[in-house]
Amino acid sequence: MIKIGIVGGTGYTGVELLRILARHPKVEITIVTSRTDTGKRIDEVYPNLQGLYELVFTLPTIKSLKQCDLVFFATPNGIAMTMVSALLNHGIKVIDLSADFRLQDVAVWEKWYGMPHACVDLIQYSVYGLVEMNRELIKKASLIACPGCYPTAVQLGLLPLMEAGLIDSTAIIADVKSGVSGAGRKAALPTLMSETGESFKAYNVDGHRHLPEIKQGLASMTTNSAINLTFVPHLIPMIRGIHATLYLQTDIELAEIQSLYEQRYANEIFVKVLAQQTAPDTRNVRGSNNCQIGLFKPQGENTLVILSVIDNLVKGAAGQAVQAMNLIYAFDENLGLETIALYP
Amino acid sequence: MIKIGIVGGTGYTGVELLRILARHPKVEITIVTSRTDTGKRIDEVYPNLQGLYELVFTLPTIKSLKQCDLVFFATPNGIAMTMVSALLNHGIKVIDLSADFRLQDVAVWEKWYGMPHACVDLIQYSVYGLVEMNRELIKKASLIACPGCYPTAVQLGLLPLMEAGLIDSTAIIADVKSGVSGAGRKAALPTLMSETGESFKAYNVDGHRHLPEIKQGLASMTTNSAINLTFVPHLIPMIRGIHATLYLQTDIELAEIQSLYEQRYANEIFVKVLAQQTAPDTRNVRGSNNCQIGLFKPQGENTLVILSVIDNLVKGAAGQAVQAMNLIYAFDENLGLETIALYP
Amino acid sequence: MIKIGIVGGTGYTGVELLRILARHPKVEITIVTSRTDTGKRIDEVYPNLQGLYELVFTLPTIKSLKQCDLVFFATPNGIAMTMVSALLNHGIKVIDLSADFRLQDVAVWEKWYGMPHACVDLIQYSVYGLVEMNRELIKKASLIACPGCYPTAVQLGLLPLMEAGLIDSTAIIADVKSGVSGAGRKAALPTLMSETGESFKAYNVDGHRHLPEIKQGLASMTTNSAINLTFVPHLIPMIRGIHATLYLQTDIELAEIQSLYEQRYANEIFVKVLAQQTAPDTRNVRGSNNCQIGLFKPQGENTLVILSVIDNLVKGAAGQAVQAMNLIYAFDENLGLETIALYP
């Protein structure tokens, strides 16, 4: 059994790791830390986990984390970068669900995250954990930077086209919508039910931290020139799910694009390309590690519309983190990730 | 007091007319028809109207509607076109909230609505009821074709730019999201709460009936060549509200566009242009006849992002119908339309 | 025009006062205070009020409030009791929407609210602002203690029976459910949409602050012995609305009770007794100052079931505060309170 530590176990990605790993047959959760809930039993804080854990939340220390084989960071940005170096030195593998190691360009990171980076040296050794893009690198990695939720949905929606070099310099529009759990588990006025229920709005239209991450990812998929991307995030009055609506101009036939996507994802167990002109629904992936993609060219014109949906906390966070872990240890890629979305 | 008839009083636009007109000081509801609820008191079917109406739903007949000065049709498509001619012949004004007279091109109408048009002759005499576009024509009209909900949000979002001739042939992307009340009040599987709650999806991506209506409207605003528009509607897990996110390529400065919008809408009481780079929220117009618009050029690049929100049942239907009625009778334009959106 | 001050204008009851009073023809909002939003325009914080107010939030001082005729406190508990005395001394009337003056027994108040009461002397002069119970006292009052939201729904549901002395010592069960806006507008984990959406639970089962208030109110309606009441509040995954389900044992015929309620409330414009065995729906009073009541004796047995619904922020807070103000100034009781609930 692989010994697992989770730093930051009381956020939504932390409890999602706990849910997924509770049914994982090859790992054992050894330590779960939380500054706010230190001393409490896990199933007291999360009654959905009753009967599954005897553990108590503890304070995060290198000393206690040393006993693990692999540590997940499900912390706010800025924490992992202060602890990763010590863990790697002890031979412990790290999968970071925060943004600390997502951007290769330190200056860009510091601009968007508003703080100095505390661990610049390790950035180049980190592997971006989008399995469908980086499977081989991930298998050998010691430090995985798990993608953000929006970037996961957008990049999976564009990957086959980008890799095939079929997107020219035309503007890509990424109109993306997310449930409110993406804002995390912290006391905050804007994500109260009274503030977000029964309403819909865009936010951070002028610039969201996931923009440079998406651009970096897309650039790495292609040899084409600079990516011209407009990314507008919106808040949906629901808890889980991301729906990316992607627009590009192309005169390639839809059938050809459909075929390209089906081939590219034929061996990916978590990416489902729907029948041509079929729209995915976020509920069909809720709780699962799946991404569902639908392709359209409305009215037969040149605008290609790509719809890509994921569960932001699973494929967009904890699920793909476990998927990466499975690769590192050569487990079946879907071990622990068999949850089927509820209908309804 | 103007005598009002409402044909189709038991749909969502019908009851919304009843709500708005209950507080209108210059009109009197004389007759409200419903095939399904004939004989029932209005406030039995709609307990929110308790104490406001003594009326009973009746069957729609020309004979009974003849006593009215103006008749609203809040019926499914295909009904108004069979009755309007007789009413106009009796000197009665008609405001049709259905789609029967929205498209000037009969062939296009018949293609998208899947039935022969029963009243072709009158189409050319109907006036498209978007007040902000057609105010003077509406004042003198006998037959108003009330715009669809999506077209209202999209056209108000683009009007100043179109009129100014500042949009070239570049593709316009209209990524639009609607609450489920847009689907109407009828037994149907796809709009059950169990089917639409906690989920988000696009629908009719390949073609929605409101596409030709939007294109016709935009074309009428400008002398430019053909409009290149991609329109993708989505369903939000909430009841009321439309949020249009519109994308265009332009190198005009945002400040200039902001100024253009503020000037164009300076005298429009129901259209509010928000401060530059401020995103509107659908809840802020819920129940009101307002449209709120926000303008952005993310990251200073050439993509202009226009956000336009309305309540689909008010400004997108019953509210603008009453606004048109107020113009016809030279009432204050906001009479009966003073509802302020609830917060929260 | 009566000059109005609102202390605590940025909570949900504060903005609800602003919404209601914006359309009130006899009052003028002179000052609105907020410690958190001092210096901001009202319609910047509340875009639903765009075009209705030019005012800016200011700091609350006796000096500035002195210019008012009447001051509403829409503050957290513990604020009004430190300022009311000074205002009354200047001849200013006060309507307190917080709990500071709701309980006549200081010891009970201090036990449930967990702080010493700072203004004990004035408690006895305050009038409990449930208009349907205390209309004549309210007309002459200088200091009104506005009822809590739960107590309003429960007391209106029981008033006719209590006044008629028809409830014996049998246990009353009050199973009451509220939307989340009752928790107020403040950053808090438990009322995040991710925490309250798509779920239902009871809370404060062992004791909620509104229990002593309900008991005091019921006791004042009757000469019977001590009230035996069990009150269990629940949280509904929605924003607005309270639904009280009240259970009592009685062998009086339902028709007789129905008649009693209809007579008692015949002249109350905001309380609607539905037809016998008709269940109210919270949406039918949302945004309005109405209370709707339905009466049942299921299966003809001795258990009487009373259903009572209100909008917690209107009839349960700001609406009944304005109703009390209207009485004080001998305005029509429903002035400013004409909002009709939206359907749907």
Add this chain to the structure above:
Amino acid sequence: MIKIGIVGGTGYTGVELLRILARHPKVEITIVTSRTDTGKRIDEVYPNLQGLYELVFTLPTIKSLKQCDLVFFATPNGIAMTMVSALLNHGIKVIDLSADFRLQDVAVWEKWYGMPHACVDLIQYSVYGLVEMNRELIKKASLIACPGCYPTAVQLGLLPLMEAGLIDSTAIIADVKSGVSGAGRKAALPTLMSETGESFKAYNVDGHRHLPEIKQGLASMTTNSAINLTFVPHLIPMIRGIHATLYLQTDIELAEIQSLYEQRYANEIFVKVLAQQTAPDTRNVRGSNNCQIGLFKPQGENTLVILSVIDNLVKGAAGQAVQAMNLIYAFDENLGLETIALYP
């Protein structure tokens, strides 16, 4: 592998069976019938099941069902009773999720279900499938009548007290709330999102079909005299979950009752008794087969408050049906039932 047939695979309980059984290691779904979706692939109708089933919906015939070892009926009431006899004659076991065999008294059944019973002879041989009550009988049964959703939550909440004979003739109040999926997957006006979203109401207050079922179940648990029960169902604006709030009068100490419940359910893997005075939340059992129970005596008075929550489609339907199947075949009781509720 046990061969399974599902009759009525396109309702919510049908698709829930498909979800649960997709991960069950000891069964094989051989046939799934649907009159409305005959000929369609399962994962075309339910995209959440993509990759899990190759099957196509077929018409229900005894001939095709004969190849099964066990058949689930997930049909509307009135279907199973016309087919069960033939299946039993072929030695096939039947688990009926509809109400056809829930009531032992035919006259009562016919009164509440409004049709003649087509299979009276078999009623006495059916076993009521509440495992926690009838485990030994279920192991040997050929025909299981799966309990209704409300009766499951209420009976599990009262079972220990009833069996211990500690409830006297005092009235029991069952104030129960359900998500809208309980109404099933069929086109209907009252369960549209526009009709049920953001609102709360009671329904069938005068009498719900589950009332006689609950009474029969409680009576079977005790030797006491007639049960005096008032049952009021309510509709919550959410999809899944039932919350029963049960009220009884008793002078037994809470600690003693808590102890009784903990002992009674100590060996039940799906019933969790929470710490004294802890309120359960429906989301903590969503998607799982768990029932969570909390016990209170508010303010130390004689009213006992029991809170019991389940997922109506799992423990209240498909989950407990699979639990019964596991017993029949002596599988581990939780096989296929390991889903953990999502948080959030």
